[in-house]
Amino acid sequence: MTDQLSNSERIQAGLARRYRAEKRFRLYGIIAVVLAVGFLAVMLSAIGARGFGAFYQTHASLEVTFDEELVKDKDWQGIVKVAMRKSFPDVKARRDKRKLYKLMSSGAGFDLQGMYKADPELLGQTRTVWLPTSDDIDMLMKGQIDRVLAEDDRRVSDKEITWVDQWIASDRIELQFNTRFFTGGDSREPELAGILGAVMGSLLSLTVCLALSFPLGVMTAVYLEEFAPKNKWTDIIEVNINNLAAVPSIVFGLLGLAMFLNFFGMPRSAPLVGGMVLALMTLPTIIIAGRAALRAVPPSIREAALGMGASPIQTVTHHVLPLAMPGMLTGTIIGMAQALGESAPLLMIGMVAFIVDVPAAFTDPATALPVQIYLWADSPERAFSERTSGAIIVLLGFLITMNIIAVFMRKSFERRW
Amino acid sequence: MELAIHTEVPESAPGLSVAASNPHKVTAKSVDVYYGDKQALKSINLDIPSNMVTALIGPSGCGKSTFLRCLNRMNDVVDGCRVEGEIKLDGENIYAKGVDVVHLRARVGMVFQKPNPFPKSIYDNVAYGPKIHGLARSRADMDEIVLNSLEKAGLLAEVRDRLDAPGTGLSGGQQQRLCIARAIAVEPEVILMDEPCSALDPIATAKIEELIDELKENYTIIMVTHSMQQAARVSQKTAFFHLGDLVEYGDTQGIFTNPKDERTQAYVTGRIG
Numbered sequence: 183m184t185d186q187l188s189n190s191e192r193i194q195a196g197l198a199r200r201y202r203a204e205k206r207f208r209l210y211g212i213i214a215v216v217l218a219v220g221f222l223a224v225m226l227s228a229i230g231a232r233g234f235g236a237f238y239q240t241h242a243s244l245e246v247t248f249d250e251e252l253v254k255d256k257d258w259q260g261i262v263k264v265a266m267r268k269s270f271p272d273v274k275a276r277r278d279k280r281k282l283y284k285l286m287s288s289g290a291g292f293d294l295q296g297m298y299k300a301d302p303e304l305l306g307q308t309r310t311v312w313l314p315t316s317d318d319i320d321m322l323m324k325g326q327i328d329r330v331l332a333e334d335d336r337r338v339s340d341k342e343i344t345w346v347d348q349w350i351a352s353d354r355i356e357l358q359f360n361t362r363f364f365t366g367g368d369s370r371e372p373e374l375a376g377i378l379g380a381v382m383g384s385l386l387s388l389t390v391c392l393a394l395s396f397p398l399g400v401m402t403a404v405y406l407e408e409f410a411p412k413n414k415w416t417d418i419i420e421v422n423i424n425n426l427a428a429v430p431s432i433v434f435g436l437l438g439l440a441m442f443l444n445f446f447g448m449p450r451s452a453p454l455v456g457g458m459v460l461a462l463m464t465l466p467t468i469i470i471a472g473r474a475a476l477r478a479v480p481p482s483i484r485e486a487a488l489g490m491g492a493s494p495i496q497t498v499t500h501h502v503l504p505l506a507m508p509g510m511l512t513g514t515i516i517g518m519a520q521a522l523g524e525s526a527p528l529l530m531i532g533m534v535a536f537i538v539d540v541p542a543a544f545t546d547p548a549t550a551l552p553v554q555i556y557l558w559a560d561s562p563e564r565a566f567s568e569r570t571s572g573a574i575i576v577l578l579g580f581l582i583t584m585n586i587i588a589v590f591m592r593k594s595f596e597r598r599w
Numbered sequence: 600m601e602l603a604i605h606t607e608v609p610e611s612a613p614g615l616s617v618a619a620s621n622p623h624k625v626t627a628k629s630v631d632v633y634y635g636d637k638q639a640l641k642s643i644n645l646d647i648p649s650n651m652v653t654a655l656i657g658p659s660g661c662g663k664s665t666f667l668r669c670l671n672r673m674n675d676v677v678d679g680c681r682v683e684g685e686i687k688l689d690g691e692n693i694y695a696k697g698v699d700v701v702h703l704r705a706r707v708g709m710v711f712q713k714p715n716p717f718p719k720s721i722y723d724n725v726a727y728g729p730k731i732h733g734l735a736r737s738r739a740d741m742d743e744i745v746l747n748s749l750e751k752a753g754l755l756a757e758v759r760d761r762l763d764a765p766g767t768g769l770s771g772g773q774q775q776r777l778c779i780a781r782a783i784a785v786e787p788e789v790i791l792m793d794e795p796c797s798a799l800d801p802i803a804t805a806k807i808e809e810l811i812d813e814l815k816e817n818y819t820i821i822m823v824t825h826s827m828q829q830a831a832r833v834s835q836k837t838a839f840f841h842l843g844d845l846v847e848y849g850d851t852q853g854i855f856t857n858p859k860d861e862r863t864q865a866y867v868t869g870r871i872g
Binding site for chain 1: 676701702705708711715716717782785
């Protein structure tokens with residue numbers, strides 16, 4: 183029966199099926215995209231919702247007197263204690279008083295010290311200042327501690343809640359922007375912990391990483407792609423570079439530990455070594471991306487330059503490299519973003535230490551953003567889980583910025599041919 | 600198989616005797632070219648006179664482009680390519696030890712099949728050769744070289760007011776003339792053209808052909824072409840390649856009107872190819 187159909191009719195009959203298949207395929211694609219975007223949105227909003235709180239910190243208003251004796255003894259926390267007693271005059275028992283002092287952060291004294299340093303005129307004077315409360319009170323204010331729970335099941339006692347409620351009633355406690363989170367180093371106290379130390383550590387490491395891996399990677403890519411003879415040796419090198427890209431990053435950390443620290447005796451926990459280890463990890467990425475970018479340069483450009491009598495080096499530097507640069511830069515930024523998010527190799531070379539000071543030089547002990555996230559996620563204090571998400575937001579912010587820079591650089595370096 | 604036919608063919612038409620009197624610019628002596636194990640050219644002997652257009656014709660894969668690229672050693676960069684024999688430019692073997700390829704390519708310019716201007720401005724495209732070879736002493740010098748070259752390539756009138764525009768923005772024919780301007784900016788002695796019109800429309804082709812005809816006053820031109828009409832129109836000498844052999848070489852008119860080899864006859868009359 184089908185024999186009677188003409189070719190045109192047969193094509194006609196098959197058309198519906200073909201279009202259905204096409205529609206189905208497109209639907210699968212859309213489903214995949216929606217799923218991916220959905221998961222991303224869930225992840226980002228979860229992190230955003232949890233981490234947003236880290237950018238705000240509970241502060242209480244206290245009337246502090248820069249008592250001459252206490253200032254002379256440098257007992258800054260003592261000044262806070264005096265102010266607290268003044269705020270709650272009816273608290274008499276020693277145990278209660280000790281509890282009362284714990285409402286405030288143990289770092290509140292440092293704020294006073296800073297104030298005094300900036301203005302020694304304050305001696306003997308009384309000022310109303312906003313000082314950070316302890317992390318438990320912060321959690322209570324942010325609703326992370328359930329007041330309905332039995333007293334034994336929560337970290338804040340009924341008494342403390344009454345005091346806080348007194349503060350709330352008199353408008354002397356509020357959430358303020360947490361500048362310390364962006365300007366401070368790490369701390370054992372969540373309310374004092376900041377991310378600047380980790381950010382600086384990451385920046386210093388990445389600087390070293392970029393300074394090492396970009397020139398080395400570009401030169402390797404150029405040599406392998408443009409100059410190296412194609413033989414067994416270059417094949418072996420190529421296979422090994424590809425393998426290197428797949429090596430788990432912690433192995434690079436072990437290599438760094440064995441080579442840089444144990445053999446060369448370089449400083450532990452230093453961004454210098456961290457950057458070197460990350461460079462090892464980033465190199466294959468840059469080389470592979472660079473070679474792909476070089477291969478994408480049309481051979482006609484090389485021929486044109488060689489035909490004009492340009493030497494091979496001139497051909498590469500004048501024509502091929504500028505055309506391959508956008509691709510190479512994209513590869514480099516992707517590599518850098520990977521390095522920024524990498525924690526495993528840094529653990530091995532000691533960048534996982536608890537470091538309060540913000541590093542200022544390549545040999546200062548430091549930690550890095552992802553390691554800081556890991557450290558905070560590992561801490562038992564409830565407030566640290568909020569900081570963890572806050573740090574993740576900062577890390578993601580850096581990554582997004584880097585990607586935007588990559589796109590921008592690609593656009594501005596791109597030349598059509 | 601020795602099939603080279605030198606320029607002193609007694610049968611050549613009397614009107615073309617001028618051609619035979621031109622000195623030989625390029626001479627190839629028993630040139631063999633191998634790509635790996637495959638032999639692409641077999642014992643080629645060819646003398647190319649100066650200030651003439653010599654066309655290399657033949658079916659695809661016959662080795663004519665390979666031969667052309669031997670003349671400025673562009674095959675050096677091809678992996679596994681080996682050239683044996685002797686190619687002399689003004690009596691000097693260009694494959695001898697100590698010959699500088701950069702210098703050779705400055706003397707033997709090349710125009711490719713597909714127009715391949717650099718992704719730079721028109722000015723920079725033409726100025727590139729003089730710049731890397733250090734031919735211009737001043738900015739004014741360079742301006743003169745660029746304008747002269749564009750003028751000679753018949754492009755100046757069209758681009759005079761947009762020298763800073765990208766060379767890749769020109770039309771195909773203009774791009775090819777830009778490539779010719781770029782090649783002649785370093786004042787080469789020989790210009791190699793590898794199917795310079797195959798990517799162009801008939802009008803652009805006509806312009807290029809006209810240009811080639813003018814250029815032969817000052818340069819020795821060797822061009823590969825797939826179009827026999829083009830070979831007949833612009834060349835004075837024609838070499839017919841077939842399967843790696845140089846089958847026949849002589850005055851263009853002779854090749855087209857009175858071919859001596861059967862294969863040449865078959866090709867020029869359109870029976871093979």
